[in-house]
Amino acid sequence: MNRKQYTTELIDLLYFCEQYSAGKKVLDCGAGGSYPKLAFFGDKDYELYGIDSDDEALQSAHQFAQKNQIEINFKKADIRSIPYPDNHFDVVYSYNTIFHMKKIEIKKAVDEIIRILKPGGIGFINFIDIKDDIHKTDTEDEPGEYVSSGDGYDIIHTLLSEDECEAMLSGVKILEKQQKYITRLNIDQPYKYGFLDYFFQKES
Numbered sequence: 738m739n740r741k742q743y744t745t746e747l748i749d750l751l752y753f754c755e756q757y758s759a760g761k762k763v764l765d766c767g768a769g770g771s772y773p774k775l776a777f778f779g780d781k782d783y784e785l786y787g788i789d790s791d792d793e794a795l796q797s798a799h800q801f802a803q804k805n806q807i808e809i810n811f812k813k814a815d816i817r818s819i820p821y822p823d824n825h826f827d828v829v830y831s832y833n834t835i836f837h838m839k840k841i842e843i844k845k846a847v848d849e850i851i852r853i854l855k856p857g858g859i860g861f862i863n864f865i866d867i868k869d870d871i872h873k874t875d876t877e878d879e880p881g882e883y884v885s886s887g888d889g890y891d892i893i894h895t896l897l898s899e900d901e902c903e904a905m906l907s908g909v910k911i912l913e914k915q916q917k918y919i920t921r922l923n924i925d926q927p928y929k930y931g932f933l934d935y936f937f938q939k940e941s
């Protein structure tokens with residue numbers, strides 16, 4: 738098992754899905770990469786859907802799914818304009834993805850996630866906490882929006898306060914929020930990575 742394959746957040750998400758008897762049609766928004774998180778639901782009788790805007794990320798996830806014989810319906814799409822109808826999925830989540838946009842775009846993405854979630858459905862989004870240290874050495878373009886240069890392209894990390902996250906989630910019932918910091922000490926440059934995780938339900 739690779740530690741990138743599963744995260745504790747998915748276990749908590751599954752808990753809420755079962756607790757609230759959600760149905761089994763799940764969409765991952767930002768589903769690409771070598772270890773698609775949807776695989777976690779693969780042996781639990783879920784119908785799996787994933788969107789990602791990047792061809793390479795989708796290709797890697799598709800290869801993983803094929804190799805491991807997991808049926809996942811991938812689609813190239815942007816979270817800010819999700820190509821599925823209103824009230825379509827029982828479970829929608831976005832892990833380590835939504836903060837790669839400016840605040841105004843994050844709001845659009847959150848609205849889309851809520852739109853396609855069925856009433857009574859369960860959602861999960863993790864945001865980067867404004868108290869996070871790691872990105873603050875990057876260039877702050879707009880308040881909370883930090884940009885660094887990658888391999889020939891810019892990467893944005895947007896940090897939000899609890900109030901900002903909750904304003905975006907004002908249309909849903911927050912079931913649980915978790916504030917967490919990961920501090921890895923046994924590396925050359927210790928860092929603090931902070932997240933605000935929200936588990937929520939679209940009200941009927």
Ligand SMILES: C[S@@+](CC[C@H](N)C(=O)[O-])C[C@H]1O[C@@H](n2cnc3c(N)ncnc32)[C@H](O)[C@@H]1O
Pocket residue numbers: 766767768769770772773774788789790791794814815816817831832833834837
């Ligand atoms: C840091 S990776 C995380 C991938 C995966 N959720 C995981 O945890 O392994 C972020 C992913 O989000 C995708 N992504 C970023 N912005 C997106 C957008 N606006 N719409 C759809 N996908 C996006 C990227 O292509 C990338 O595959």
